[in-house]
Amino acid sequence: MPVANSQPRRARSGPQRDEAARLAVLHAADDLLVENGFGALTVEAIARRAGVAKQTIYRWWSSKIEILLDTLIADSEKSLPVPTEQPTAETIRGYLRGFVRFLANDPAGKVLLAVIAEAQHNPGTAESFHERYAGPRRARERDMLTRAIEADEISPRLDPDATLDALIGSIVYCALMGSSIAPALIDALVEDLLRPN
Numbered sequence: 328m329p330v331a332n333s334q335p336r337r338a339r340s341g342p343q344r345d346e347a348a349r350l351a352v353l354h355a356a357d358d359l360l361v362e363n364g365f366g367a368l369t370v371e372a373i374a375r376r377a378g379v380a381k382q383t384i385y386r387w388w389s390s391k392i393e394i395l396l397d398t399l400i401a402d403s404e405k406s407l408p409v410p411t412e413q414p415t416a417e418t419i420r421g422y423l424r425g426f427v428r429f430l431a432n433d434p435a436g437k438v439l440l441a442v443i444a445e446a447q448h449n450p451g452t453a454e455s456f457h458e459r460y461a462g463p464r465r466a467r468e469r470d471m472l473t474r475a476i477e478a479d480e481i482s483p484r485l486d487p488d489a490t491l492d493a494l495i496g497s498i499v500y501c502a503l504m505g506s507s508i509a510p511a512l513i514d515a516l517v518e519d520l521l522r523p524n
Contacts, residue, residue: 351377352384353398356391357434365441370394392445392452395438396459402435403460409467414475420517422471423494427513430502440502465491481521493520 355376360368368391374381388394407429410418430436442460446453465488472487483490494516501508 348377348379348383349387352379352387352394353401356394357398357402357438360395360441361434361437365445392442392449392455395442396455399435399438399442400460402433403429403439403464406433406435409464409471413478413480414471415478415480416475416517416521419471419475419481419521420513423498423513423516424510426495426498427502427508430498431508436502440499443499444503468495475521483521485520490520 352373355373356368359372359376363372370384370391371381373391373394374384377384384394388397407422407425410422412418430440442452442456446456468491469487472481472483472490475481476483476487485493497512497516498508501512
């Protein structure tokens with residue numbers, strides 16, 4: 328007579344990702360985007376570079392955009408976290424300078440610019456980008472500004488969302504246009520938008 332197993336069976340939640348394969352896919356997507364651009368990036372190329380089957384990728388991600396968003400979320404949390412300490416004008420200036428470096432030098436910065444560009448003519452990409460990345464990050468950035476305002480560290484002339492549009496939008500526009508972003512631009516934005524006379 329078989330012995331009854333006293334341990335309850337754990338419900339399966341679908342295919343489990345192998346962490347090494349997942350990371351290989353994310354790194355492959357980053358590398359290929361930087362090397363060849365968004366238009367040449369395909370799931371087939373990502374699978375080849377990562378050493379996994381294309382079916383494995385489609386089991387875990389619905390499109391190359393979803394892969395790019397996963398790598399963008401993970402990498403920006405490491406490379407460009409939104410400050411959580413009590414913010415000051417200098418903290419925010421440091422965050423903006425870090426954002427400039429992120430866009431110019433980090434592969435994830437290239438991913439961000441590519442996804443923003445693709446979102447301009449693909450509503451599905453725009454929705455996924457906002458839901459998964461831009462919306463949550465904007466909420467943390469807004470909280471950073473709000474806490475600085477409440478602590479009388481800054482006194483912006485615009486509401487927090489409009490202030491963020493002006494700060495972040497200026498940097499993204501320069502990056503999309505391929506323009507270098509001088510530290511003087513960040514200083515002017517901080518002084519004019521966060522500490523007006």
